[in-house]
Amino acid sequence: MAGCGLKCVDNTLKRLFFKLGVFIARHPGYFIIVPILLTIICITGFQVRFCLAPRLRLHMKLFSPQHGPGKTERAIVEQYFKMNYSARFNPTRITRPGRFGRIIAVPKHGDTMLTKEIWKELRLIDEIVHNTSIVFGEDDQIYRYDDICAKWVDSCFPNDILNLDYVIEEVETKALNLTFPIMFNPVTWDAHAFPVYFGATEISDEGTIIRVPALQLVYFVTADTKSQDARGSKWEEAFLDAIGKAEESGVFKHISTARFASRTLDIELEKNTRTVVPYFSSTFLIMASFSVITLLMTDWVRSKPYLGLMGNVSTAMAIVAAFGAAVYLGIPFIGINFVSPLLMCSK
Numbered sequence: 022m023a024g025c026g027l028k029c030v031d032n033t034l035k036r037l038f039f040k041l042g043v044f045i046a047r048h049p050g051y052f053i054i055v056p057i058l059l060t061i062i063c064i065t066g067f068q069v070r071f072c073l074a075p076r077l078r079l080h081m082k083l084f085s086p087q088h089g090p091g092k093t094e095r096a097i098v099e100q101y102f103k104m105n106y107s108a109r110f111n112p113t114r115i116t117r118p119g120r121f122g123r124i125i126a127v128p129k130h131g132d133t134m135l136t137k138e139i140w141k142e143l144r145l146i147d148e149i150v151h152n153t154s155i156v157f158g159e160d161d162q163i164y165r166y167d168d169i170c171a172k173w174v175d176s177c178f179p180n181d182i183l184n185l186d187y188v189i190e191e192v193e194t195k196a197l198n199l200t201f202p203i204m205f206n207p208v209t210w211d212a213h214a215f216p217v218y219f220g221a222t223e224i225s226d227e228g229t230i231i232r233v234p235a236l237q238l239v240y241f242v243t244a245d246t247k248s249q250d251a252r253g254s255k256w257e258e259a260f261l262d263a264i265g266k267a268e269e270s271g272v273f274k275h276i277s278t279a280r281f282a283s284r285t286l287d288i289e290l291e292k293n294t295r296t297v298v299p300y301f302s303s304t305f306l307i308m309a310s311f312s313v314i315t316l317l318m319t320d321w322v323r324s325k326p327y328l329g330l331m332g333n334v335s336t337a338m339a340i341v342a343a344f345g346a347a348v349y350l351g352i353p354f355i356g357i358n359f360v361s362p363l364l365m366c367s368k
Contacts, residue, residue: 060338066345106243110171118283119171120239120253122150122260124219126276133232134219136193138275140186143238146264146278148184150240153263158254161224169252171241180238181211182218198229257282309333 045052065129086092095116102114124146126133154165168176189206191197197207201224204214215222240260242253264280267273312329340361348354 030108048354056335056338060342063342063345063349067341104245106171106241106245106249108172108174109239110173112178112239112241117292120242120257120283121245122242122257122264123263123281124150124238125235125279125281126237127235129275129277132234134236134276135189135199135233136231136275137186137189138185140189142276143183143236144186144275145272146238146267147180149263149267150238150260153256153259155252155255155259157255164252164256166240166242166256169242169249169256171243178241180218180240181209182213182215182236182238184209184211185213201228201230237309254284257284261285305333305337 098116102116104110104114104116104119106119117231126134126139126143128136128139134361151166154163156163167177172178184206185192187206188197192199199213200215201214201222204213204215205211206213215230218236218238219230220237222233223231235359242249242256244250244253259291261280261282264278268278309330312333313326314329316325316329318324344354
């Protein structure tokens with residue numbers, strides 16, 4: 022009985038595919054011209070992805086559940102502890118990555134950052150960041166860091182650790198000891214919270230700092246609105262380029278720097294997945310050759326090499342058309358999608 026049922030399904034499929042084959046043979050133009058036109062129309066969706074689509078925080082929006090408990094709890098925190106980048110910025114209220122540039126510096130010579138020469142270069146870094154500018158908006162307005170920085174009242178949120186340069190000579194000669202974890206600057210009266218800026222700090226039994234192997238500086242920009250967020254994203258790229266060029270050109274003689282921004286992970290994910298793109302042509306060529314060779318036989322009547330070739334062509338057309346249509350429908354396109362054509366064509 023089961024065999025009869027399977028045979029009925031098999032015969033039904035045979036009849037249907039036979040009728041489809043006859044229809045295609047009698048009307049070949051529809052099945053050649055229409056797919057090509059549809060592919061050409063849909064593939065234009067990629068211009069939306071590469072030219073018009075906003076850059077997404079991939080790991081946040083696409084790699085985590087939309088209604089996960091973490092996002093629900095974050096909404097509760099934001100309800101009572103709202104972030105205000107424009108006038109009352111406070112890093113302790115950060116619940117989202119925001120827009121920022123972060124620099125970690127380590128000494129090239131010696132094992133501590135507490136020297137006068139290093140502090141001069143830290144001030145140079147600060148100057149480079151504050152002078153980093155972008156052109157943004159329909160009116161191509163120029164923005165410097167001071168114009169878009171996260172503010173406390175009317176001033177940019179400071180890296181007050183830099184004010185140690187007023188006493189760094191005394192610190193270097195051990196005439197003044199830095200007390201961990203907090204200390205008031207005897208000149209500016211800033212309250213320096215050393216754990217915020219110093220990394221891997223070595224502390225004496227008396228609670229004074231012996232050496233500081235690493236130091237970080239963080240620069241926040243406003244991101245209260247979508248426009249500010251997009252502007253901050255562009256500034257982050259300029260920030261990474263400016264510090265990177267300074268590092269590569271040998272501007273810093275006494276420190277080595279590493280830089281990080283909120284989009285660094287997104288950029289690295291994109292770069293990582295884009296590494297497969299150069300292999301597309303060779304991979305498709307190998308798959309097409311394999312398809313053609315496996316359909317070759319000693320009998321030229323039964324050999325169907327063109328069938329194998331057109332099978333790869335139709336699959337490629339289907340992939341690009343589907344991706345283009347998905348972009349037009351507003352479905353976010355992420356870098357990991359570059360891997361899917363290889364998976365589809367290998368089926």
